[in-house]
Amino acid sequence: MRCGTVTQLSKVSRTWTKPVLAALFALTVMPVTGLAQDVDYQVYTEPPRLLLNQRRLRLLKRERERESLRWQQFDSLMRGKARMSEPGFALALWGTITAKIEPCRDAGEWSLKSANVNDPRDLRQMALVYDWCQTSMDESRTSMVARKLTAVLKNRPTETLAIRSHLFAALAVADLESQPAQDFIKYVAETWWKSKIMPQLLAGQNPFPKREDLYAMLEILHSIRDNTRTDIREGAGKWFEELAPMQLLSYYPQPWPAAENEYRIPAYIGKGDPSMQEAAYSRAAEMALVAYDGNAQPHQFLQGWILQDRFLMRGDFGITYELLWANPYQPGLSFTYMPDLFHARGQLLTRSSWDEDATWFGFWNGQAQVFTKGQRATVRLDAKPGPVTLGPVKVFFASAGLRLESGWLPPPEEGTKPVGQVAFLVGLEPSARYDVEIDGEEMFEAQADSGGILELKFAPDHKAGVRVHKAL
Structure with missing residues (x-):
């Protein structure tokens, strides 16, 4: 798991x-x-x-x-x-x-x-x-x-x-x-x-x-x-x-x-x-x-x-x-034991575990899909969909706004290793640069990939609001 x-x-x-x-x-x-x-x-x-x-x-x-x-x-x-x-x-x-x-x-x-x-x-x-x-x-x-x-x-x-x-x-x-x-x-x-x-x-x-x-x-x-x-x-x-x-x-x-x-x-x-x-x-x-x-x-x-x-x-x-x-x-x-998250070539493929009842998410060629409980469903980006959570990975959609929060993971069970959080913001302008503001931290600049995906990593215990806007 x-x-x-x-x-x-x-x-x-x-x-x-x-x-x-x-x-x-x-x-x-x-x-x-x-x-x-x-x-x-x-x-x-x-x-x-x-x-x-x-x-x-x-x-x-x-x-x-x-x-x-x-x-x-x-x-x-x-x-x-x-x-x-x-x-x-x-x-x-x-x-x-x-x-x-x-x-x-x-x-x-x-x-x-x-x-x-x-x-x-x-x-x-x-x-x-x-x-x-x-x-x-x-x-x-x-x-x-x-x-x-x-x-x-x-x-x-x-x-x-x-x-x-x-x-x-x-x-x-x-x-x-x-x-x-x-x-x-x-x-x-x-x-x-x-x-x-x-x-x-x-x-x-x-x-x-x-x-x-x-x-x-x-x-x-x-x-x-x-x-x-x-x-x-x-x-x-x-x-x-x-x-x-x-x-x-x-x-x-x-x-x-x-x-x-x-x-x-x-x-x-x-x-x-x-x-x-x-x-x-x-x-x-x-x-x-x-x-x-x-x-x-x-x-x-x-x-x-x-x-x-x-x-x-x-x-x-x-x-x-x-x-x-x-x-x-x-x-x-x-x-x-293989990584269950792939982000490269302007696409994102991830799943909540390697179990066959896992939730899967894919974003490629501007298309987004979720597979859960034996059913696949297309995610309409123009419908401002809510985020999709797959354990320590959470996918946010730019059409729903450029604000997100870290800290969605519950505290780790005793004796287990804390897991870092990875947030993805999809549907951005491909290869464009964005300013990222995190509560209590210094603003930094990041670039969306060729598919319009921005990846942000947070420590296991990180909890803060995050705002993204296109760099001038």
Whole structure:
């Protein structure tokens, strides 16, 4: 709980602050080869080179040998000829792990008869089929799939899904079309990433608002690093150090009970039920992030979050990603010791505890939501809403006035550590400077962040009136 025993950290010290995150990632976001160096983007690796590096392939074969829960579920669906959402992907993975020819031949048949090369999701599967199964398919099918993949290398897409899928095609046929493949990899790393994506990351923006795009980006990172020893994250360490905590705190506290398993639901705007596919891509992205860098402490919290079998994706869509990325041998840390407050990138995400009946508050892109007692509700900023209290965190809304008070916490119980208070004033002018007057204290100036959020911290026993007004 938030105000727990002496062994737990205070709310203020458990906040994901910039210095803490920078220290955690200083030794972990180290590029294998930086983009500043001269990189030829030549592919020297042997197939399979897409996602299934030798270490991961050994892990998957081990999962089969020990008949793990994930393998049993996946194998059961494949043996039962279930209608898989991504048949090429599933058949190719099954054939590669089992070293059976028939699944790969079926995957090749799907690639030629059912796949649409202009659909980025189908193109991704075709590239995986060719890369993983080319030694199991007959020469005729292999050549025909290769021609389809080669034909797209002249394209220069700009959307994340298409970039990922065309990159997969380039890597898959790199042995046949060395120069076109090399040119496309260079386009991805130096034109698309460096010129389009990096400026957004450096500005604290999110170029991947959809969880499917986020997952595709991680597939791009994996495939480029695995095959060119280039880590294109260089220079964007701050954005990536914030990704794991932002991901964890972007979920509503209460899981969604679907037919196949429970899902954690990412916060979303709009009416209606949540998208289970977005929830599945979100979990897949988390597993891929841990697989990319399992040493960073935020990723160890993420691993502790992942390793709960009740959220194991068992359906015809999620199980293939679950088997591909999950590593039950990777140690993790209990996420309940992770900070439950995230304030960065012009957004605020916080919850009253890590319990599933907790209250959650989110403010992003000018939108405010509260989730409590199993219900989510939009907070209308123009309606001058009252403050939202989440233990030592209290959110005030600028439209209701620029006056607030500290001292909302009750005295700590005997034997517990006092917890600092954190007040947030949301709905201010983005990046504007404000004068803050606290009763009995000297006035000081503070700046709202890019989302119009002002953060004020107070000692546990602080009780005073606070007035905020825009600096002249």
